[in-house]
Amino acid sequence: MKNNTHKILPYIFLFFSISLRAQDPLIQNITLSKESGVEENNQNNPCISVEQYKLIEHRSNENAQKLGLEITSERKALTTSLNWPLKSKDGLSDCSYYGISAYVDQNPAAGVFTDYNCGTNTYDAHRGTDIAIYPYPFFKLDHDEVEVISAAAGTIIDKVDGNFDKNCGANNLQANYLVIQHADGSRVLYFHMKKNSLTSKSIGQTVIQGEFLGVVGSSGNSSGPHLHFEVWAGSTVSTLVDPYEGSCNMLNTQTWWAVQKPYTEPAIIKVSVNTTDAVFPACPTTETPNEARCFNIPFKGSGLPDDYAKFYIFMRNETQGKTAEMKILNPDGTVFNNWTYTSSTSYKFSARNFSKKLPSVHGTYKFIATYNGTSCEQTFEVVKAEITANGPLKFCEGTNRVLTASPAKKYAWNNSISIGDTTQSITVYKSGTYYVTITSFEGCVDISPPITVEVVPNPIAVITPDGPINFCEGFMVTLASNNAAGYSWSNGANTKNIIVTQSGNYVLTVTDQNGCSDTSAIKISVFTPQNGVPISVIGDSLFSPYYMPVYWYLNNNPIPVDTGINIKCKDSGLYYSAGYDSNGCFSISDTITLKCKTTASTSEVDKVKFMVWPNPTNENPKLVVNGIKPGIYSLEIFDMYGRILLHEVLSAGENQIEKEIPVSSFPSGLYLLTLQSNTNLFLTKFIKN
Numbered sequence: 001m002k003n004n005t006h007k008i009l010p011y012i013f014l015f016f017s018i019s020l021r022a023q024d025p026l027i028q029n030i031t032l033s034k035e036s037g038v039e040e041n042n043q044n045n046p047c048i049s050v051e052q053y054k055l056i057e058h059r060s061n062e063n064a065q066k067l068g069l070e071i072t073s074e075r076k077a078l079t080t081s082l083n084w085p086l087k088s089k090d091g092l093s094d095c096s097y098y099g100i101s102a103y104v105d106q107n108p109a110a111g112v113f114t115d116y117n118c119g120t121n122t123y124d125a126h127r128g129t130d131i132a133i134y135p136y137p138f139f140k141l142d143h144d145e146v147e148v149i150s151a152a153a154g155t156i157i158d159k160v161d162g163n164f165d166k167n168c169g170a171n172n173l174q175a176n177y178l179v180i181q182h183a184d185g186s187r188v189l190y191f192h193m194k195k196n197s198l199t200s201k202s203i204g205q206t207v208i209q210g211e212f213l214g215v216v217g218s219s220g221n222s223s224g225p226h227l228h229f230e231v232w233a234g235s236t237v238s239t240l241v242d243p244y245e246g247s248c249n250m251l252n253t254q255t256w257w258a259v260q261k262p263y264t265e266p267a268i269i270k271v272s273v274n275t276t277d278a279v280f281p282a283c284p285t286t287e288t289p290n291e292a293r294c295f296n297i298p299f300k301g302s303g304l305p306d307d308y309a310k311f312y313i314f315m316r317n318e319t320q321g322k323t324a325e326m327k328i329l330n331p332d333g334t335v336f337n338n339w340t341y342t343s344s345t346s347y348k349f350s351a352r353n354f355s356k357k358l359p360s361v362h363g364t365y366k367f368i369a370t371y372n373g374t375s376c377e378q379t380f381e382v383v384k385a386e387i388t389a390n391g392p393l394k395f396c397e398g399t400n401r402v403l404t405a406s407p408a409k410k411y412a413w414n415n416s417i418s419i420g421d422t423t424q425s426i427t428v429y430k431s432g433t434y435y436v437t438i439t440s441f442e443g444c445v446d447i448s449p450p451i452t453v454e455v456v457p458n459p460i461a462v463i464t465p466d467g468p469i470n471f472c473e474g475f476m477v478t479l480a481s482n483n484a485a486g487y488s489w490s491n492g493a494n495t496k497n498i499i500v501t502q503s504g505n506y507v508l509t510v511t512d513q514n515g516c517s518d519t520s521a522i523k524i525s526v527f528t529p530q531n532g533v534p535i536s537v538i539g540d541s542l543f544s545p546y547y548m549p550v551y552w553y554l555n556n557n558p559i560p561v562d563t564g565i566n567i568k569c570k571d572s573g574l575y576y577s578a579g580y581d582s583n584g585c586f587s588i589s590d591t592i593t594l595k596c597k598t599t600a601s602t603s604e605v606d607k608v609k610f611m612v613w614p615n616p617t618n619e620n621p622k623l624v625v626n627g628i629k630p631g632i633y634s635l636e637i638f639d640m641y642g643r644i645l646l647h648e649v650l651s652a653g654e655n656q657i658e659k660e661i662p663v664s665s666f667p668s669g670l671y672l673l674t675l676q677s678n679t680n681l682f683l684t685k686f687i688k689n
């Protein structure tokens with residue numbers, strides 16, 4: 001065998017439980033070879049029985065003879081070098097998949113055993129190298145995960161297939177196997193393969209080095225899935241060689257391997273993140289790994305605290321004193337968690353698992369374990385579909401929110417308004433409930449919690465003035481806002497009402513309790529009184545520039561009663577008037593010093609024909625004057641308020657004037673036309689319809 005210590009050890013199941021703290025409870029399970037599913041053949045259960053050797057030898061030699069191949073019981077010089085006879089199936093992402101469970105026994109004595117390296121990794125009378133597959137050997141068997149390939153080119157000289165392939169111990173069942181003879185007459189026995197997995201090639205056909213031969217199984221006298229790889233230098237079992245070169249190899253001095261692997265290869269050959277403990281049932285039941293690449297947060301694993309997972313490492317040649325370093329790396333490469341495990345004993349195959357809290361942030365993480373200088377890693381995803389918004393979810397009509405999903409490969413948005421957006425972010429304008437289904441890069445799916453968006457209507461701003469919005473300097477108006485949570489006026493005020501005394505465009509912004517707002521504007525005009533406008537003087541008449549009632553002053557004394565637009569010069573002196581200007585503002589005119597003069601003499605006036613025709617008129621009438629003295633005349637037209645609308649200087653060369661009067665821009669009404677020289681004043685009125 002196999003020493004008995006190892007028969008007992010597998011039954012030891014170590015379970016460390018240090019007080020469970022919410023932060024990082026440490027639950028470490030150490031699962032040894034029995035529980036990890038690796039069973040080994042031993043002297044009571046040899047890979048190939050004596051009877052089977054006889055049969056294989058006989059069949060092979062008979063076939064070789066038929067095929068005309070060399071048959072020799074000599075140990076010939078090495079000419080064939082062997083490549084590794086296993087490979088993992090394409091796509092298997094484990095870091096490795098095998099370990100040596102037994103080498104060739106170099107000690108011919110019964111009851112004792114030594115391997116080529118002077119160690120004890122063999123069992124009494126074992127003639128081959130047992131390469132076990134690990135972890136989950138029956139799972140690997142079921143899924144054809146480890147293939148047997150030709151170590152060297154040669155001819156198939158024996159082939160048996162179709163036998164049961166899930167044996168667990170001693171029996172006399174036939175194995176599925178191949179014997180291949182190389183060009184130099186040496187042979188390799190490939191034993192225990194999976195039922196009906198063998199190459200379709202038949203006895204007599206040749207294979208090249210590396211060619212597929214079958215799948216590792218547990219057919220024949222086998223304790224579990226492994227390849228029994230046995231090398232003969234010639235045609236009989238007595239020509240057995242050990243392909244490994246070593247100081248205790250009594251069979252041959254040189255290695256038969258093209259590249260000989262080390263005696264032990266301490267390594268973590270697989271890491272995984274599991275939803276709960278892996279299940280290692282009794283042989284030959286297939287193991288249940290319970291691995292996962294996706295963890296939806298919150299996560300609840302069977303037998304685990306909330307949001308905890310099992311982190312597994314599977315070791316080959318675990319070596320006492322060596323330390324494994326484990327890390328969980330964040331998506332950005334920083335360390336989320338790390339811990340170590342130091343081997344207290346050596347084992348050929350062992351599994352360790354650690355309960356660790358999963359990250360809670362959505363992303364792709366890496367579980368990496370380093371042992372004996374090499375690392376093995378596996379990525380996993382924490383999937384937590386969430387929606388983030390670029391502002392509060394209650395927002396004002398006319399604005400929007402951008403909703404963004406956790407990063408993923410695919411997005412599918414659903415909401416009460418529309419369905420089918422597939423982008424990471426969407427812009428929403430309307431009230432509704434929104435959620436997103438994401439599919440991560442590893443294919444993990446998660447649905448976000450729904451979020452509710454509420455679009456609230458905006459308030460309406462209304463400005464109410466308490467009086468006219470156009471007024472004269474010295475007056476004011478109060479502008480009142482409607483009720484709101486907040487007020488902001490363009491003049492800087494934050495009160496509900498403002499008092500306005502100056503011209504301007506006043507803008508009010510009201511804000512409601514949701515922060516939604518509206519604006520309104522009002523234009524206020526404040527007029528400056530038109531003070532200092534000159535008084536017009538026509539002959540002895542004074543015309544105020546203002547509207548009635550007009551207050552006249554002579555030498556600063558009011559002229560009583562007379563409130564018309566015009567008055568007659570009463571006494572020479574200083575005149576001014578006060579009244580309402582065109583904006584309705586009370587104004588005071590410029591002062592004028594006037595010396596009263598006499599009107600044109602009756603005789604002279606009587607001789608003059610002076611008329612506007614037609615009168616009333618719809619168009620420009622004509623001024624017709626006859627019989628006046630030649631000279632310079634001033635022509636002026638006043639409206640009923642005394643304002644001058646037209647002023648022209650005319651020259652009468654003879655005794656007459658004829659002139660078209662432009663009135664098209666005048667509004668309908670009564671107009672006063674005056675024509676005066678230094679000595680005379682002529683007046684007439686006309687009406688424009």
Ligand SMILES: [Zn+2]
Pocket residue numbers: 041047048102126127128129130227228229
């Ligand atoms: Zn074996």
